[in-house]
Amino acid sequence: MIRLEAIPKELRRRLPKLEIGGAIEILTYKRNRGLIITLRDEGLYHVREHGYHREEFEAIGEGALLKLVARIAKREFPRSTNVRLYTHAPGEQLLISDHPDIRI
Secondary structure, three states: OOOOHHHHHHHHHHHHOOOOOEEEEEEEEOOOOOEEEEEOOOOOEEEEEOOOOOEEEEEEEEEHHHHHHHHHHHHHOOOOEEEEEEEEEEEEOOHHHHOOOOOO
């Protein structure tokens, strides 16, 4: 669990360590809304938003990614103060948001 306002700082720390095919998942406390950031190619990210809105964004650079995540966070986490942040390895198929049986 991290504070909502710490997301950009945490992403700046974790994105350089992400391998191609790896993902970062940001979810609400109840794990019912969030977004998934996947590294597709060197410096290009794919973002999938699920919750109040369902959208996908393709081939985004790191600077645009941080602005997009801030915009999505306002929309998906309007009353949240803390969010869950998970990092997934490239071969790992288990995304928390894709498996409702894992949720609380």
